[in-house]
Amino acid sequence: MPAATRSPARRTLGDRLFLTALIGLPLLALLLFVLLPALASVALSFTTWDGIDLAGIDWTGVENYTQILTNYPPFWPAVAHNVLWLLFTALLPTPFGVFLAYQLDKKIRFTRFYQTAIFLPMVLSLAVVGFIWEIIYDPDTGLLDSVLAAAGTGAHPDWLGDPDLNLWAVLVASAWRHTGYIMILYLAGLKSFDPALKEAAALDGANGRQTFFRVVLPALKPVNVIIVVVTVMESLRAFDIVYVLGGGTGSKPGMELLSLLITDNIIGESGHIGYGSALAVLLLLVSLAAIGAFLAQTFRRQDT
Template sequence: MRTVSSVTSPGRLSRGDRLFLTLVIGLPLLALLVLVWFPAFASIALSFTTWDGIDLSGVHWTGVENYTQIFTNYPPFWPAVRHNVIWLLFTALLPTPFGVFLAYQLDKKIRFTRVYQTAIFLPMVLSLAVVGFIWEIVYNPDTGLLNSVLGTVGAAHHIDWLGDPDLNLWAVLVASGWRHTGYVMILYLAGLKSVDPALREAAALDGANGRQTFLRVVFPALKPVNIIILVVTVMESLRAFDIVYVLGGGTGSKPGMELLSLLITDNIVGEAGHIGYGSALAVILLLVSLAAIGTFLVQSFRKEDR
């Protein structure tokens, strides 16, 4: 009697496998299209229109008028661009190198290194909104920790860290850098653990000290980690929102705290009829992000090919 094998032939998937792959791949892909790509393309289309955000019949084509007004007649735009650049430079020059320095020190297997790693990385576990609430308590002009340490609580000329346009951006940058430092530290510490010990031994045999070994041997060997850290730093600087929104009192128009991400929110959510403006700002931020990250990655890959 001829028996029929129930085993699926090689190269073919059973019905259960196809259903499983559909659920595992199809649903996340569908969510990505609906929640990410569709809003992105919709924002590009809406940037050429004017719309109150309620009635679809109120969508009117305006061409590049939104972009023209942003660059010519929209006062908060250029201060926001300047503040985003300051945010990028501050994050790249202070918290990022400090995180690398901490990783380098903790990689020496000092006592209580696990405790230090946990304490420094702890802010990264918290959301930016929670970090903002913590630093709001620190910066409180009447009962805040910082003014208490400086002895200005209750004084006639106490320091309003978040209300002074000359100080509030720097106060927010310190709060953001507190969180970013731990993230860079843990990324770089993981990279340092993967470095071949033979490289350090060879450098030591050649007479290199610890600093020379790190700068000339270890640091170049961690190029992939360096690229990741740089990309994360740029993206964090461009999409900064949560902590500024919390410390700024829920507004992006507070003098001294203007950022592109907050202007987008103010125009799309806070201002009726400014959907086109907000979408145009979002497109500009998207193009700047793609240009910055794309340029750096292309140059990095070209150097590797050479």
């Protein structure tokens, strides 16, 4: 006789409610706090509004975008600073984090201590990191100027007040945190890497550098994609640490960023909701274009 088939268990009302809450609440939060504000920003970018009187919303078409691209002086310096932020992050802290991960994966002594010490800044929020480095850069009692004074270097620069230095000072502070993040991401990928591939490369006469670039790096392609996406997004949405070190909205000369311009126009004293929304839409389009192009190219190569 054929074995009796067991009918699938019927879900109780409590199970249905639990699944509905488990799936529905995150979707509702995504709709309320991400999708609807994004659509509202797109709509408001074609208007002028002071953010107070709903009756004062006036449709202006693409005027906000035209003024931003032609007659809005802080825009192009902010774009240049965001590009500089991206290049700095991609060329220094990101490769350094990968290098540290590769070295710590070699089972050296005290590797757990090194991992914890390097990753510790990542546990802190960017605002707290900004407060720490504000103390370090303080021109009167800061650690950096105290070390320079002890070394007898003479006059000390105003790290956060000099327009030629303040952005670089913020980039160093951001790199301190970003390096640990990249190290942990890549170290997680290395833990899943097959050590037999390294042994085979060593038997073929490959040194450490050749093994990394020709064996390890291609094998960890999914991790590389994540790191590139994280680096681009961190550079485009940089805000907290600049907000703290720059003294809040109305950033200091030399510290202009797109995220600060958006904040200044939407919730700052200017009250130009239309301008701020248009800037936010431009930043969203740039982010989507950069990430989308990279992912499309990566997956196209993977399919071929």
